[in-house]
Amino acid sequence: MGLLAVEQLVKHFGATKALDKASLRLQAGEIVALMGANGAGKSTLVNILAGALAADGGTITFRGEAFKPANPADAVRAGVVTVHQSTDRIGSAGLTVADALLMPRYAEGSTSFFLTRRSVRQKAAAVLAAADFDLPLDSDFGDLRAADRQLVAIARAVAAKASLLILDEPTASLSSVEAQRLYAVLRRLRARGMTILYISHRIADLAALADRAVVMRGGVVVDEFTTPIDFRAAVSAMIGRPLPSHEAIERDFHGDAVLSVQGLQLVPGAPAIDFDVKRGEVVAVTGALGAGKSRLLATLFGINSPVAGAVQVDGKPYHPRNPAEAIAAGVAYAGEDRHRTSLLPAGWPGSSVAGTISLPHLAKWFPGGLLFGDREAEEARGAIGRLGIRTSGPDAGIETLSGGNQQKTVLARWQAGDFRLLLLDEPFQGVDVGARADIIAAIRASTHGATLIATSDPEEAIEVADRIFAIDRHGLIPWKAPDAVSALATYTPNEANIR
Amino acid sequence: MTAPSPAASTPQFKADRLSARHVFAFLRKGGIIVLLAAMLFGFSLAQPAFSNLVNQMSILQSVSVVAILGTAVTLTLAVGGFDLSIGATAASSVMAAAYAMIVWQFNVWLTVPFVVGFGIAVGLFNGFLIVKVRVPDLLATLATMFLLSGLQLIPSAGRSISAGLILPDGSKAAGAFDPRFLEIGRSGLFGFLPLPVVLMALIAVLIYVLTEHTRFGRLLFATGGNELAARLSGAPTNRLRLTAYALSGALASIGGVIIAARVGRGDVSTGGSLMMDAVAAALIGFAVLDKRRPNVLGAVIGAIFVGVLLNGLTMLNTPYYTQDFVKGVVLVGALSLTYGLTRPGR
Amino acid sequence: MTAPSPAASTPQFKADRLSARHVFAFLRKGGIIVLLAAMLFGFSLAQPAFSNLVNQMSILQSVSVVAILGTAVTLTLAVGGFDLSIGATAASSVMAAAYAMIVWQFNVWLTVPFVVGFGIAVGLFNGFLIVKVRVPDLLATLATMFLLSGLQLIPSAGRSISAGLILPDGSKAAGAFDPRFLEIGRSGLFGFLPLPVVLMALIAVLIYVLTEHTRFGRLLFATGGNELAARLSGAPTNRLRLTAYALSGALASIGGVIIAARVGRGDVSTGGSLMMDAVAAALIGFAVLDKRRPNVLGAVIGAIFVGVLLNGLTMLNTPYYTQDFVKGVVLVGALSLTYGLTRPGR
Amino acid sequence: AGGLAGAPAPFDKGGVKFALVGFISAGDFFAAYQAGAEAQAKALDVDLQVFPGRQDSAEQRSQIEQAINLGVKAIIIDHGEPEALQDVVQKALDAGIKVVAFDVNINNPAVPQVEQSDHELARLALEQAAKDNGTTFSAGYAYVAGFAPLDRRNEVWQEFKKSNPGVVEKAQFGAVNATTAVSTADQAKAVLTANPDISVVFAPYDEFARGVKLAASDLGISSKLKIYSADVSSADIQEIVADGSPWVATVATNPAVVGAVSIRAAAKLVAGEAVDHNLVVQPTLLTQAGLRSAGVTTVEELAAKIPAFNASDVATASWIPAAK
Numbered sequence A: 001m002g003l004l005a006v007e008q009l010v011k012h013f014g015a016t017k018a019l020d021k022a023s024l025r026l027q028a029g030e031i032v033a034l035m036g037a038n039g040a041g042k043s044t045l046v047n048i049l050a051g052a053l054a055a056d057g058g059t060i061t062f063r064g065e066a067f068k069p070a071n072p073a074d075a076v077r078a079g080v081v082t083v084h085q086s087t088d089r090i091g092s093a094g095l096t097v098a099d100a101l102l103m104p105r106y107a108e109g110s111t112s113f114f115l116t117r118r119s120v121r122q123k124a125a126a127v128l129a130a131a132d133f134d135l136p137l138d139s140d141f142g143d144l145r146a147a148d149r150q151l152v153a154i155a156r157a158v159a160a161k162a163s164l165l166i167l168d169e170p171t172a173s174l175s176s177v178e179a180q181r182l183y184a185v186l187r188r189l190r191a192r193g194m195t196i197l198y199i200s201h202r203i204a205d206l207a208a209l210a211d212r213a214v215v216m217r218g219g220v221v222v223d224e225f226t227t228p229i230d231f232r233a234a235v236s237a238m239i240g241r242p243l244p245s246h247e248a249i250e251r252d253f254h255g256d257a258v259l260s261v262q263g264l265q266l267v268p269g270a271p272a273i274d275f276d277v278k279r280g281e282v283v284a285v286t287g288a289l290g291a292g293k294s295r296l297l298a299t300l301f302g303i304n305s306p307v308a309g310a311v312q313v314d315g316k317p318y319h320p321r322n323p324a325e326a327i328a329a330g331v332a333y334a335g336e337d338r339h340r341t342s343l344l345p346a347g348w349p350g351s352s353v354a355g356t357i358s359l360p361h362l363a364k365w366f367p368g369g370l371l372f373g374d375r376e377a378e379e380a381r382g383a384i385g386r387l388g389i390r391t392s393g394p395d396a397g398i399e400t401l402s403g404g405n406q407q408k409t410v411l412a413r414w415q416a417g418d419f420r421l422l423l424l425d426e427p428f429q430g431v432d433v434g435a436r437a438d439i440i441a442a443i444r445a446s447t448h449g450a451t452l453i454a455t456s457d458p459e460e461a462i463e464v465a466d467r468i469f470a471i472d473r474h475g476l477i478p479w480k481a482p483d484a485v486s487a488l489a490t491y492t493p494n495e496a497n498i499r
Numbered sequence B, C: 001m002t003a004p005s006p007a008a009s010t011p012q013f014k015a016d017r018l019s020a021r022h023v024f025a026f027l028r029k030g031g032i033i034v035l036l037a038a039m040l041f042g043f044s045l046a047q048p049a050f051s052n053l054v055n056q057m058s059i060l061q062s063v064s065v066v067a068i069l070g071t072a073v074t075l076t077l078a079v080g081g082f083d084l085s086i087g088a089t090a091a092s093s094v095m096a097a098a099y100a101m102i103v104w105q106f107n108v109w110l111t112v113p114f115v116v117g118f119g120i121a122v123g124l125f126n127g128f129l130i131v132k133v134r135v136p137d138l139l140a141t142l143a144t145m146f147l148l149s150g151l152q153l154i155p156s157a158g159r160s161i162s163a164g165l166i167l168p169d170g171s172k173a174a175g176a177f178d179p180r181f182l183e184i185g186r187s188g189l190f191g192f193l194p195l196p197v198v199l200m201a202l203i204a205v206l207i208y209v210l211t212e213h214t215r216f217g218r219l220l221f222a223t224g225g226n227e228l229a230a231r232l233s234g235a236p237t238n239r240l241r242l243t244a245y246a247l248s249g250a251l252a253s254i255g256g257v258i259i260a261a262r263v264g265r266g267d268v269s270t271g272g273s274l275m276m277d278a279v280a281a282a283l284i285g286f287a288v289l290d291k292r293r294p295n296v297l298g299a300v301i302g303a304i305f306v307g308v309l310l311n312g313l314t315m316l317n318t319p320y321y322t323q324d325f326v327k328g329v330v331l332v333g334a335l336s337l338t339y340g341l342t343r344p345g346r
Numbered sequence D: 001a002g003g004l005a006g007a008p009a010p011f012d013k014g015g016v017k018f019a020l021v022g023f024i025s026a027g028d029f030f031a032a033y034q035a036g037a038e039a040q041a042k043a044l045d046v047d048l049q050v051f052p053g054r055q056d057s058a059e060q061r062s063q064i065e066q067a068i069n070l071g072v073k074a075i076i077i078d079h080g081e082p083e084a085l086q087d088v089v090q091k092a093l094d095a096g097i098k099v100v101a102f103d104v105n106i107n108n109p110a111v112p113q114v115e116q117s118d119h120e121l122a123r124l125a126l127e128q129a130a131k132d133n134g135t136t137f138s139a140g141y142a143y144v145a146g147f148a149p150l151d152r153r154n155e156v157w158q159e160f161k162k163s164n165p166g167v168v169e170k171a172q173f174g175a176v177n178a179t180t181a182v183s184t185a186d187q188a189k190a191v192l193t194a195n196p197d198i199s200v201v202f203a204p205y206d207e208f209a210r211g212v213k214l215a216a217s218d219l220g221i222s223s224k225l226k227i228y229s230a231d232v233s234s235a236d237i238q239e240i241v242a243d244g245s246p247w248v249a250t251v252a253t254n255p256a257v258v259g260a261v262s263i264r265a266a267a268k269l270v271a272g273e274a275v276d277h278n279l280v281v282q283p284t285l286l287t288q289a290g291l292r293s294a295g296v297t298t299v300e301e302l303a304a305k306i307p308a309f310n311a312s313d314v315a316t317a318s319w320i321p322a323a324k
């Protein structure tokens, strides 16, 4: 008899069947990879196990007893600890990182009632140490970037006394450095007999960790693989077709440069950056957490101003003072944390799939200024088809989409206009490999613009890019796959570039 | 190990769910409207005079100012702000109008633009504090509120402003209210449609279209929903917030013009509690039509809702001291209808 | 065509930046405190009587109620709510106290628990609407506000409650204010420390520790900052919000007790401006010490800040009609100090 | 200022400090009252410190305490709640400070009561109403409880109804809020529409009367209605004398005069002279006809035209110069 048995689990969201009689068994002390295309139902399953959602049907047995957590607190008490997918569900702005790390302790009442700065700092440091991460304990959680937030969530979960640990895309915005650390920690926990349910779209993660892979599709568990896991087979089981293979690394482009950067200095004292991106080319910048990827893109989009340097777009000088000017110059930018940088709150005007896509294009699509006619819906339907966004339609609230599908919608926003230069920061967070391939294909299809992608996952970079730079301490290092990867592996973020 | 899916129980279980949802959805969307209709019907039965046109009009007239102010509040709520100075702006606009006519002997054509200009200036001041000085909205508009409620007293040394006002320097003001100005509050179209009601209707429609059906409106809401996201998609969020506050100020001053024209003097005791009524209308607007967000139509209906209730109760000669209570009870009822009936599946 | 990087200026420019930052930081943190000190000093010079102990105490006494209510508002702001009913709760507590003593002839030992119980009940009602019926905070507390401001008029048919009240049924109430109850508002410790000030101090310290230095406080702020995140990490967010509102109600009713004891009658016209003043104190609290979030210490200092200003102006015999204006000006100044001086690198 | 020649101590030296503690600190009545008090104080070379009560009894208490510790010679209390004041007033008296109360019954033999006599105001207005309309008519009554002066005027109205069974109160209405006149107008419209037979409205507070007049003109029934009120302001006079105005009479004292009387009474006490316990300033009946024939449009003109309205012989003394 295993640790956990999920039988015939059903969950509806209105017309959508998120879970359609899904069944799953977990043994004690194993790491199980839960694979599935975007919208397959993984997070829904997780949310039910975590007590965040109530199932409409089916049974769960945990440790031999019926398991029906009424709320997250219940689940935690029973020993089921979860790291949720979206980074906006982790902590509160206004409280320190230390508080965020201790929040579950506060909630279960396992700290002293009265708190002193010192005691909090100590306990928090201990939590971090257990996961062997390094975060600025005293800074405001609200100022943390996506990656750091995710580290907080993981450290918290690892520290909790769990018998089942669920991680929903924990590495979505981590770099390989942190990923490596996470692997080590999880292996240690497994050795202690903890069971881990691990969801990720990064094959590297799964290959490094999984004893078993369970594949979901359309709300059902469709297949299962045991070590040695054949990931090609797993992936095709997951997306229902073999993965289009793509070997375009180091194609050389002769087109004229869309973007050219000379002597760009991101922060005082950083080395100058020179590079250019040719027409139709997809260039990836990779590097460790805090290395400067986002900074580079943000600077190119006029969010941060550079210390020095010159930039041209299509040969014309380009020095945007704000995003509006950048967009006017034909440059588009998708930020790394979609909740902070792209999405509107639920129920708000423009928070539908269509509204999310149309936001930057309203002026072009509705020159009269009046929002009548269904141009918006049209464009949205097009994008939904093109990127295979799984949703009930253009009017569906963005919050009703699965994480990956939300991310696809954000990308659709910037594909909708014909921009000269696409700046995509961590564009594939939580996007499944199939969709990723489709998106890249789509990006390539429009050969008249150029694309610059920032990603903290070298494998992803290799997969999507024609040319790759690594970035370290805000400076570019020439890319040669092996030593660059090792360079990243040896890169450790210090206080200086975390804050 | 794919499980075969026996689709036996699911559909019927789904059917119940749907029908239930429809009733709920109707009550939710309908909540306040239904109650409103019920009140209109009930009052007409109890007191025939209630339903006659004149009375209906005087109800609308009595809510016109609050409705306009509610619309203004809605605008600032849309950009994620909150204009606490709305009442004070209207009140000081009353004084400004009276001062302009009685001391400077302006006529209506000078007075109205002057007052509206004043309102816009106040709005821009709020906007400046919020956008440039980066003071949080509530705080900035609170400060402005105090500033204005003090400012309005100074020119007349705390006295109401009416013809023959003795100025602080002892001289006697020579002007008087321009009769055409009083018309704004006291005359009507076709003999039955009071001008304030016309103004209210115009403004409501205008701002409704502006917020719900224009690019500008969408960007306002985007700014209020997620300022960063809006800015990153190229929206001039600062200018948008500034504009929203300027508009809010302008509307408030129009409300002030109507009050001044009704009262026929610059009444020092015109005051802050206008703000609460305006906010109330704007907030009740959230519930109307189950929008759960600031919306102009809701704000106006919210104002009318309260106006009908009070007018009806007065007609039935219910003691004034029970009216607030009834107002509260009805409000709680309406809100429970709207919010209490949960959306299934969430 | 690389633009030559002005490396020369950079470090030097950075140096300025740093030193400037320190001054700014001080002014930001200090802003209101500095102003407060300046006022105390200035007023003492201009009017020696200002600085004497008795006057200092009467300042503290005059702000005690607003400070306590500000603390209450801070609590609800902490959980991401906003208690608009705070003023009405205090006002109706005044009536409740008077009614209990004059009609039911309660003594102080019965009255105070009764009134505080009433306050808690109101808080729980708010909490119920918000947590269970899921009405947005502003709307729910607004409805409660109307409900209460109506309710408080009904028992005495809208008349103030003082000894010998004629009840609606025509009979004459036999009770009177318990002298020991009046003591709460009118006596002091060691002959110079008024009880209301002591109460204010106790509550301030208590709630300060509770919010800033306990597990409970962190959970409150977590709930306010990101309810979903807090719930997902196991916090009983609903119970927390309920508690916050209950506490808020309790504090409001204590404020009411103090007013009743000061005034010695159940005055229907009590507390028109209470809510705004409390909110003002709580919001000014954001700026104090540059916390930029609800905090108890700030709220209390905010209340004292305003109290000192008004007392000083009165002592200098400034006409009442300029006082609000000055209040506004000073507020704008203080806020510009706090927020206008940006944190470099933000 | 070297004080008043020939005045009893301490006025002969000057530098005497009085405090005026108000309850209602905004609005025309307070403004006018304060102006009158200040003028008289100036004439007496008295330094008058004004405390605005901000409609807050608790605040008013603290302000009296402040006045005490400022060491003033006399305190004039303008309106307020007796229960909230009696004990602090006693404190002041114990500290040797003279106290005069206006329109609030301190109920203390040592404290002269200046009164604009709300009972008298209401009585005169209702007598006029009876004179114009006889003693059988259906009336509307504008009244909100909880405001001391209104409550006193209400007592008279209740009496009047008892003694004139022909007078039926069809409806009671009224609202005191941000826009008292306008809100009252809205209510009045509802009431007058519901009760078309109302021919007389008793509105013992000018803001109410203003609202009722507005309602009448909105409904176009000004000719069928007569409004009787209390209090007066320049704006009121203009409304009353306006063509076809249904506002036919109001009864008022001149707040400035009452202010002066209050100061004089305090001064006499400080000078050690005797002062009656009740100092009633007689109100004046102002009829539409009277005002029209006198051709006045502002309170100042009224004062100039009608001496009775401009001055009172209450609490005078040879050494006290008249305010100018």
Ligand SMILES: Nc1ncnc2c1ncn2[C@@H]1O[C@H](COP(=O)(O)OP(=O)(O)OP(=O)(O)O)[C@@H](O)[C@H]1O
Residues within 6 Å of the ligand: A013, A014, A016, A017, A018, A036, A037, A038, A039, A040, A041, A042, A043, A044, A045, A085, A390, A391, A399, A400, A401, A402, A403, A404, A405, A430, A432
């Ligand atoms: N709150 C909601 N309301 C309506 N539909 C929802 C809601 N949450 C999820 N869904 C739908 O349920 C389905 C499964 O969503 P889920 O988040 O479980 O997918 P997932 O496997 O986690 O995908 P991803 O890999 O992108 O995270 C999707 O079609 C999604 O649109």
Ligand SMILES: Nc1ncnc2c1ncn2[C@@H]1O[C@H](COP(=O)(O)OP(=O)(O)OP(=O)(O)O)[C@@H](O)[C@H]1O
Residues within 6 Å of the ligand: A143, A144, A145, A147, A148, A173, A175, A287, A288, A289, A290, A291, A292, A293, A294, A295, A296, A336, A456, A496, A497, A498, A499
């Ligand atoms: N939103 C932010 N908040 C705080 N610091 C930031 C932020 N953005 C950038 N930084 C700082 O700028 C430096 C570069 O950060 P940046 O995000 O560009 O690195 P990155 O390589 O994109 O890291 P990540 O993979 O986490 O996005 C870091 O040292 C970081 O401290």
Ligand SMILES: [Mg+2]
Residues within 6 Å of the ligand: A042, A043, A044, A085, A168, A402, A403, A404
């Ligand atoms: Mg998911």
Ligand SMILES: [Mg+2]
Residues within 6 Å of the ligand: A293, A294, A295, A336, A425, A426, A454
């Ligand atoms: Mg980044």
